[in-house]
Amino acid sequence: AGIRETADQVEKIGVERSRSAAMAADLVLLVIEATTGWSAGDQEIYQQVQERPVILVINKTDLASDKSESTLCYPNTIEQVVKTAAAYHQGIDALEKAILDAVNRGNLQAADLDLAINQRQAAALTRAKISLEQVQETIAQELPLDFWTIDLRGAIQALGEITGEEVTESVLDRIFSRFCIGK
Structure with missing residues (x-):
């Protein structure tokens, strides 16, 4: 549900949930x-x-005339503006990048959770992030699965250090059972 005025009781519940979210x-x-x-x-x-x-997302740009799009007025305090035509998957990459940029800037509140991590956990998170970035790079280069599984294992093991889960060979076997690759 979007956030708007409505007379429909069921829709009002959805609107209130959207507002709370x-x-x-x-x-x-x-x-x-x-x-x-x-x-x-x-x-x-x-x-x-x-x-x-x-992030202001201006959607349905495919339906707007150039004139109507150029006369859109919104607060200049909004730093991130992304134009999309979601029905045609246009601008989605730019939206994903804007979201990742917001996350990487580190100014998100983490849902106001009381959260504390120690240096070991921070280092493990950094290793997991680096490993996942390497997996992403390897996939983008369309290299065989054997190449990216090493980095994926590194990410899983780093996260396991944080969660306390022991990442055993049997866990890795289950993860990789869908792929025809060696361990």
Whole structure:
């Protein structure tokens, strides 16, 4: 459900859940339509969430004329703006990049959780991240599965150090049982 005024009782429940989720979110994706632009309702929602990182997603750009798109007015305090035509998967890569950039900037609140990690856990998270980035690179290069499984194992083992789960050969066997590769 979007966040809007409605007379329908069931929809009101969905709207309230959406509003609560937005207020508790670490990152808010505020989606507006390129054809209708920024509304008073959008402004009200933005005022409620503007203390959080916000990415403005202007969707349905495929339906908007160049003129209507160029006259969209929205607060200049919104730093991240991404234009999409989600029905045609246009702009989705840019949206993913904007989300990853927000995460990598490190200014997300982590859902206001009381969280503390020690140096060993931080190092394990860093190793897991590096391993996953290497997996992503190897997949992008379309290398055989044998190449990326090593890095994937490294990420799993690093995360296992944090969770306390022992990553045994049997766990790895289950993970890799879907692939015809050597260990």
